[in-house]
Amino acid sequence: MVSNALFAEVAALAGDPARACMLHALMDGRALTATELARVAGITPQTASGHLGRMTAAGLLSIEKQGRHRYHRLAAPSVARMVESIMQVAADLAPDRRRFTVGPKDEALRRGRTCYDHFAGRLGVGLADAMIASGHVEIDGEAGLLTEPGLAFLAGIGIDTAPMLARRTRVSGRVLCRPCLDWSERRPHLAGMVGAALCAHSLAQGWTRRLDGTRAVAVTPKGQQVFREAFGARLD
Amino acid sequence: MVSNALFAEVAALAGDPARACMLHALMDGRALTATELARVAGITPQTASGHLGRMTAAGLLSIEKQGRHRYHRLAAPSVARMVESIMQVAADLAPDRRRFTVGPKDEALRRGRTCYDHFAGRLGVGLADAMIASGHVEIDGEAGLLTEPGLAFLAGIGIDTAPMLARRTRVSGRVLCRPCLDWSERRPHLAGMVGAALCAHSLAQGWTRRLDGTRAVAVTPKGQQVFREAFGARLD
DNA sequence: GCCATGCTTCGGCCGCCACCGTAACATCCG
DNA sequence: CGGATGTTACGGTGGCGGCCGAAGCATGGC
Incomplete structure (x- = not known):
């Protein structure tokens, strides 16, 4: 297989709870700042910055800097489709474990x-x-x-x-x-x-x-x- | 988000090189034994057994036992589509790093x-x-x-x-x-x-x-x- | 019953990485 | 030019998890 290591790398990036949270938040196609993403993931900005740096380096995200803000967005529609497909599997797997939060x-x-x-x-x-x-x-x-x-x-x-x-x-x-x-x-x-x-x-x-x-x-x-x-x- | 933890769990399962190897091998829809999957992943049967147990427990794989063999297959088409979509992202990301193995x-x-x-x-x-x-x-x-x-x-x-x-x-x-x-x-x-x-x-x-x-x-x-x-x- | 084979469980080792506190860097504002 | 804000870099800590060797269960063949 030519891209096995890359495959695992991509999936592993999506496989961390904090990063998964950020990917979810970016699923609407808009660009958010590191601080905003840190808040939705429930972690400090430093940690979020590290995660964002990793995902950007891998090519999952792209950055657009405006002034002192850096806006992060999904780098490609294929990334969004991947997130969708993982969500689909997760939804398939646990038809019982659902209905946790209904806030x-x-x-x-x-x-x-x-x-x-x-x-x-x-x-x-x-x-x-x-x-x-x-x-x-x-x-x-x-x-x-x-x-x-x-x-x-x-x-x-x-x-x-x-x-x-x-x-x-x-x-x-x-x-x-x-x-x-x-x-x-x-x-x-x-x-x-x-x-x-x-x-x-x-x-x-x-x-x-x-x-x-x-x-x-x-x-x-x-x-x-x-x-x-x-x-x-x-x-x- | 209702299924954020599950999402990360699923992606993390796919995010290990050995498990990714096994998922690739199962992508043709057939069922393989733990020993076969251990060989393609380059790990020992014990380790493979652990990986397979995790993926089966999560619902990514399903088991069909025949005699002293246990055949593992993808549990659902949605899992195959997820693997496809991750492969797609991996292929998108590295158009340059390709052409490694041409055996x-x-x-x-x-x-x-x-x-x-x-x-x-x-x-x-x-x-x-x-x-x-x-x-x-x-x-x-x-x-x-x-x-x-x-x-x-x-x-x-x-x-x-x-x-x-x-x-x-x-x-x-x-x-x-x-x-x-x-x-x-x-x-x-x-x-x-x-x-x-x-x-x-x-x-x-x-x-x-x-x-x-x-x-x-x-x-x-x-x-x-x-x-x-x-x-x-x-x-x- | 006995051995071989396939698979799983257990225990221990090791490395990676998520996380934070602190600090440095960049940018905008007054 | 300070000071405030957003972001990144560094060092240290802790824990999760992958890996294997050895041993324990199953199943099938003899």
Whole structure:
């Protein structure tokens, strides 16, 4: 095997509780400072700095320095997908050991959150369900498909579909997207280009907003209306 | 976070060189004994037993005992996908540090191998390319699609397409499949239901055969003919 | 019953690494 | 130019865990 040592190195980096905490916190695709990450991991800034240095040196994270701050973010989408897949295994393994913490913060995350660049939680699953029910999207757990009406629907709500048109498949004329199994709802939500566009547009239009700099996302009254009337989604 | 400790536990299990070796060896979906796994990892059976016990207790592996042997296999497809995703990150990180070992065994793996339940290497990528070129499959890197002609093609070469018909999507009438980025070729090959059926059928028909109990797969003369004439694939 | 084989358990050794306190370095502000 | 804040570097400590040798259980063959 050519990359066995690298494989173990990468997995070991993700295998420390403190580093795992930081990776989780970075899963929304934003960049956070060392101090912020130290707080979420429950360790001192010095220790966090060491962890961040290791992960950056390995290439899991990338740094963007602004003034006296250094913003850390996931270096590539593949890292986010890896974290997702490990989360998926962890969720698979312990269907019994769950329901530990059900604090309000956890509840907010279950309700809606970002997952690297798209929506997850009941928000993400609810929108995906609605788009499947209306025939705009098809999913079978391993792959997803945006139909022709789905493409028109996205354009209708103001999303720029030019990049999707460019990647429309040659024969069927449809756009492929990636489903992503939700770790809290255990059902797929929309990722890939379609999920990212939906998420970015929702935040830009004020249909949803981030909660105080966390991954949690809340639906605004305006969003409730749009999601109900345009998407046909019932979100709680 | 509800499953942070579990996440770190799972990743840490994969983060040891010896255990990573074993996981790699199990990636073809078959079951191996502790002694075999100890040999591939380069450690003693006692140590291997400890590792296997940990991974089994955590749920990454499952045991099937036959007589005085205990066969270990990956407990779930999600574990295989996790290993794939970590391999992908490892391959992303070090495009330079590669080309270490190019021994004959490594070359055999690059030529063709199984990846849990489907083909990978130049064999897997070549077949995928051929099916894409003939319009039987469409792929955009994040999702895949088996077209109507592709479905007929698979039925024509003797593959039972009943399970695929059952999962045919409601609106477009096509079958979704999962692409899987090849770590040696860096291009997608076919996974999911379609990839698994293709792999199983090829082995059953004698188009391909396993090399002495490893992941490596060789194409038989008969297979060369079938892949060239029916698939239109050039495999070296 | 006896031995061989596959596997696991136990005990001890050793090294790696997470963690923190302290301190140095960088940057912005007044 | 101080002082405050964010970040990194260093030294020391403690503990977890990988590793092997030796011994203890299982299973199958004779």
